Amino acid sequence: MRRNSCFRAASRLYSYLDGEIRAIRRIRIRLHLRQCLNCERAFLFEKRLRGFIRERARVEAPPEVVERIRRLIRERSS
Ligand SMILES: [Zn+2]
DSSP states (O other): OOOHHHHHHHHTHHHHHHTOSOHHHHHHHHHHHHHOHHHHHHHHHHHHHHHHHHHHHHHHSOHHHHHHHHHHHHHHHO
């Protein structure tokens, strides 16, 4: 079931994963994830995907490329 709180959580997914939101919002999102399986799955998927990309980037890409990708992701999420 998609509710307003789902849209709110989804719109903050990237800043949440980047640690770029205030504590009170983090807590609200965490509470939502605890009671919403759909959003929890989406967040977990994105988190793992990012971890995977980060691992590969660390091995294969020079730092300026990693920084450029980070910037693109941030632009996409704002
Ligand atoms: Zn939800």
